[in-house]
Amino acid sequence: MHLNVYTAKYNITSEEISKSKMILEEAHDLLRDMSHDLVPTLLVRFGLIYALEDLCEKNTTSNVRFEFSSSIPTEKRYSEKFEMKLYFIVTELFNNIIKHSEAQKAQISLQEKNEHFVIIIHDDGKGFKTLKLNQIEGFGINRIRARIKKYKGSFSIASKENNGTTIKIQIPLSH
Numbered sequence: 001m002h003l004n005v006y007t008a009k010y011n012i013t014s015e016e017i018s019k020s021k022m023i024l025e026e027a028h029d030l031l032r033d034m035s036h037d038l039v040p041t042l043l044v045r046f047g048l049i050y051a052l053e054d055l056c057e058k059n060t061t062s063n064v065r066f067e068f069s070s071s072i073p074t075e076k077r078y079s080e081k082f083e084m085k086l087y088f089i090v091t092e093l094f095n096n097i098i099k100h101s102e103a104q105k106a107q108i109s110l111q112e113k114n115e116h117f118v119i120i121i122h123d124d125g126k127g128f129k130t131l132k133l134n135q136i137e138g139f140g141i142n143r144i145r146a147r148i149k150k151y152k153g154s155f156s157i158a159s160k161e162n163n164g165t166t167i168k169i170q171i172p173l174s175h
Contacts, residue, residue: 004063013120046074070110071110096140100125122166
């Protein structure tokens with residue numbers, strides 16, 4: 001991610017850097033898949049709210065800024081399995097923003113509303129036609145839908161070309 005920012009900022013192109021980026025991207029994808037099988041230390045020690053706030057900080061670069069807001073106290077804890085699933089869902093959505101949206105700013109907000117855990121993620125990126133959503137859905141979005149469905153939750157995407165994307169996830173707290 002930082003190499004992409006640097007090479008774009010200084011307009012650097014070379015075959016070696018392109019190959020290095022491809023190798024790094026492959027390694028990143030493999031590590032991401034492996035990490036989904038592991039429990040992040042911050043998540044285990046401090047909980048979902050703290051871990052998501054940290055995730056925003058780690059993903060912020062000079063190209064895209066991730067902002068965090070939550071009406072849920074940082075120290076609030078949920079079941080470990082629930083926290084892990086939500087953490088990996090948000091991680092996947094952040095990866096999509098970084099890779100595809102060309103956003104300069106993304107925001108995540110968390111709240112408990114009407115006995116539901118609610119996550120809203122919005123970016124100011126290029127967006128897309130939601131009518132084409134089924135055609136462009138990748139493995140990541142399908143995996144997210146399946147995880148949310150297991151908790152009897154809902155998942156919606158609202159997007160317009162050149163107007164950003166908003167994703168809303170609602171999961172009953174009585175799962």
